[in-house]
Amino acid sequence: MPIALITGANRGIGYALAHELGRRGITILIGARDEQRGAAAADALHAEGIAAEPIHLDMERPQTFAAAAHTIAERYGVLDMLINNAGIMIESESWNVNTAATIPMDVLHRTFQVNFFGPVELVQVLLPLLERSGDARIVNISTILSSLELHATPGSNTYETKTFGYNSSKTALNAFTVHLAHALRSRGIRVIGIHPGWVKTELGGKGALIEADAAARMIADTIVAPDPPTGVVLFRGKPLPW
Numbered sequence: 602m603p604i605a606l607i608t609g610a611n612r613g614i615g616y617a618l619a620h621e622l623g624r625r626g627i628t629i630l631i632g633a634r635d636e637q638r639g640a641a642a643a644d645a646l647h648a649e650g651i652a653a654e655p656i657h658l659d660m661e662r663p664q665t666f667a668a669a670a671h672t673i674a675e676r677y678g679v680l681d682m683l684i685n686n687a688g689i690m691i692e693s694e695s696w697n698v699n700t701a702a703t704i705p706m707d708v709l710h711r712t713f714q715v716n717f718f719g720p721v722e723l724v725q726v727l728l729p730l731l732e733r734s735g736d737a738r739i740v741n742i743s744t745i746l747s748s749l750e751l752h753a754t755p756g757s758n759t760y761e762t763k764t765f766g767y768n769s770s771k772t773a774l775n776a777f778t779v780h781l782a783h784a785l786r787s788r789g790i791r792v793i794g795i796h797p798g799w800v801k802t803e804l805g806g807k808g809a810l811i812e813a814d815a816a817a818r819m820i821a822d823t824i825v826a827p828d829p830p831t832g833v834v835l836f837r838g839k840p841l842p843w
């Protein structure tokens with residue numbers, strides 16, 4: 602049975618994706634920064650017959666990464682899928698405030714730690730386990746708000762949504778997707794960025810358009826496909842503008 606680790610899987614899109622992949626026969630490691638919330642999510646999945654266990658992972662505390670890798674190595678000896686899903690948008694209550702000229706530096710650093718530096722470091726720590734898979738996938742959950750082309754195009758549907766810290770951390774994550782795919786291209790590991798849509802979660806906020814379950818089905822269809830592309834950022838299977 603393939604093994605997938607999802608960061609930030611105790612709620613939101615991460616939990617919905619854990620449920621969807623678990624339903625498809627994948628063993629789920631629920632990455633969670635709060636161990637009780639991780640255990641509760643794993644229990645809820647067990648109740649539905651899904652193989653799941655919690656793994657303590659805090660993207661702001663990279664010292665948790667080595668312990669997680671050790672646990673995965675001991676229990677499974679391999680990792681088939683890493684889904685960098687944990688993410689934060691903490692600079693504003695509103696998506697309509699341009700924070701480029703005002704964002705406090707500690708908020709910008711924290712945003713980049715969770716959304717960018719954390720995933721980069723976690724990949725480095727877990728790479729030996731992913732290499733043992735033979736057909737591993739690293740999935741970086743991005744956003745349409747990462748697209749510089751759309752941000753630079755007046756009238757695009759994201760033109761007014763200038764939450765600078767969040768948006769630029771995801772632009773950096775896209776760069777990681779492209780560079781990492783190139784680095785791993787001959788090592789049997791694909792790297793896929795995905796925009797999940799505007800999803801009804803705490804982060805998505807009021808006005809979001811789709812349920813987390815629907816986003817999870819779309820993500821799962823892309824990442825479990827037999828021959829998915831690598832070094833791309835997709836939405837509903839099609840490339841997002843850079």
Ligand SMILES: NC(=O)c1ccc[n+]([C@@H]2O[C@H](COP(=O)([O-])OP(=O)(O)OC[C@H]3O[C@@H](n4cnc5c(N)ncnc54)[C@H](OP(=O)(O)O)[C@@H]3O)[C@@H](O)[C@H]2O)c1
Nearest residue numbers: 609613614659660661686687688744799800802803804805
């Ligand atoms: N919702 C949308 O419309 C939308 C659109 C585009 C992209 N995305 C992306 O989708 C991903 C999931 O977002 P969501 O909407 O599901 O958000 P969410 O409901 O707010 O859930 C965020 C998850 O990330 C976890 N998390 C936050 N900080 C963490 C840390 N330091 N270490 C580990 N986990 C941490 C949270 O854990 P706690 O419960 O402990 O806080 C929670 O499990 C994010 O990367 C987001 O950028 C979302």
